[in-house]
Amino acid sequence: MPVNPNAAIEITAFRWVPEFAQGVVRDLRARWALEEAGLDYKVQLLGQERPADYICEQPFDQVPILREGEVQIFESGAIVQYIGEKSEALLPTDTRERFRAIQWTYAALNSVEPAIMNLLLIDIFFTGQEWAKLRRPGAEDFVKLKLKRLSDWLGDKQWLEGDRFTIGDLVMTTTLRFLRHTDLVAETPHLGDYLKRAEARPAFKRALADQLAAFAANQPQPEPEGAAA
């Protein structure tokens, strides 16, 4: 059970987030990678009010950070790569294969995620705004194009580079999960099964359960009746 208060590795995560974000906050990537690698970690939970010096560690005020001794890294892609270098289960050591995995990590975060995040923001944050209504069809088409490119590449392969799961798959499938409010992934050949294979991994399940457990434990209490009056 890798969550261990005495672990050398610490990550940050949110104490609680609204339901639409539960199960997709980016510390999931770090937790999943640590589970795949079999590395213990502890968690610093953050509220809306961050510690005053948090911005000095994470200039964009987000989670996760990873801390291990003198090492201090933000950005989920970099964190997953750091964990990958500790475990052949995530990142091959051969240069050619290693950079195939690393390129997919970048591809997920720069060639796929921006299109998906754009649609997510339109659907969740900007719902009802006039520009969002006008833009949505084009934004969805752009997501579909990205998914088609990915689907064409994947074909019948189990993982992006064949039989071996890597950090590239971990980051790509957590990126696809940002579309869970739509049927777009399931409707694209190969991608629905690809995502199911990823989510069936025991390490993924443990990581997801641990992220959700923190939210369940820190559910805000409803206002007492009449408090709003």
Added chain:
Amino acid sequence: MPVNPNAAIEITAFRWVPEFAQGVVRDLRARWALEEAGLDYKVQLLGQERPADYICEQPFDQVPILREGEVQIFESGAIVQYIGEKSEALLPTDTRERFRAIQWTYAALNSVEPAIMNLLLIDIFFTGQEWAKLRRPGAEDFVKLKLKRLSDWLGDKQWLEGDRFTIGDLVMTTTLRFLRHTDLVAETPHLGDYLKRAEARPAFKRALADQLAAFAANQPQPEPEGAAA
């Protein structure tokens, strides 16, 4: 002069692009990194019609790719990291410092570029569309927030991690260049000077000149008079 037809490293680039894209196409990142590292490279120039099998190498149909022997990598972030591992001029070997640089590469591509690219698309590709007009103020505010975060981090430092230029600065400053059609970078404390320092590097100047030289040599000929009739 690193462009060398007999070099072991090959990258792909476009033969020609419209003026708004000249000087910011992403092979610039690969060229610049290779110049900083002092590594010779050759270039495969691509037209709008790519070779039939290009999509098998680059699933998103973009440039650059890097090829070296058995190594074949797409995504500019991964390519720059690969080149960085060949040269301490770009990427420290110490684990702590190495991941500080790598995290900034990811931060540029995932925490900064999507906001900037969104504004660029609104201004360049979707000009005049109703949704783009309605969305622009919010999109610009989001860019300003990202630039402020970056500016607060940078302060009076020369580079993102202090006195040493790394792949993180290379990718971040090429990302900021996507805003060259605005004054946003110059108007943000520290960032205008940061970008100028980067663009003053001889390796950057050579890389930019070589990208632009291909476009100048392959400028489409104007239609003969009356051809449109």
